[in-house]
Amino acid sequence: MDIPQSMGHFLLMLVFAVMFTVAGAAMIYAAVDASDPGQHALANPAFWIGLVSVSFFGVLGIPALLIQMRWRAVLTLTWDGMAEHRVKNGERVTTSATAWCDIEGFSGQYIGGRWPAKGQYTVFMHLRPEGHARYLSQLSPAMGRLQSLNEKLTGPGRIALRRFAGGPKSLHELLDRAHREFGSRSRRA
Incomplete structure (x- = not known):
């Protein structure tokens, strides 16, 4: 089963990036326009x-989002485990793969936000120690450093998953069910 990364999430972030870019350009224009010929616009904090x-x-933001939209990740669930793929140059490249026997379980948590807002619901994958070591060995050095920073915030062995189509709560339910059904088979074998 393939679950693509959520395009709606990317589009929403792109709209906000464009809005902040336009607002920034308007602030620069207003600062330059409001400055007297003898006064420098560089002295204006709005500039x-x-x-x-x-x-x-x-x-930085708009090109990075466009690159991520072009190389969207796809989460694939199989009898053996789950893998994340990207399509580059027409080929499906595996960026990470985790066997069901390496996964302890999944959890969801609201991150950020203050009352009355709940924040963003994030799905976490909990790995067993040996599975965690295998997962980290697959990552590039930069992604490994980023993952170690994430673990300082979320706890060891917890991997925050990307936002995939269907929403995070549906993904959480699906992964829980797949882990119960497929994971029990891999532990028996």
């Missing part, structure tokens, strides 16, 4: 805030 907004959201 710098706009420049940071355009640099972060426009120069």
Whole structure:
């Protein structure tokens, strides 16, 4: 079973990145337009805030989102385990694979947000120690460092999963059921 990464989530982030880029450009324009010929626009804090907004959201954010949209991840569930793939140059490249016997279970938690907002529901995969070591060995050095930072926040052996189509709560239920059904077979074998 293939579950693609949520395109709606990417589109929403892209809309916000474009909005912040336009707002930053408007702030730069307003700062330059409001400055007298003898006064420099560089002295206006609105100019710098706009420049940071355009640099972060426009120069870095929009291209990064477009690259991620082009190389969307697909989560594949099989009898043996689950794997994450990306399609690059017409080929399906496995970025990570985890056997059901390496997975202890799944959990979901609201991250961020303050009352009354709940925050974002995130699905976590809990790995057994030997499975965790295998998972980390598959990652690139940069992703390994990022994962170790994530584990300092979420706890050892917890892997935060990406947002896939269908929503995080549906994904959580599906992975729980698949782990119960497929995982019990891999433990018996």
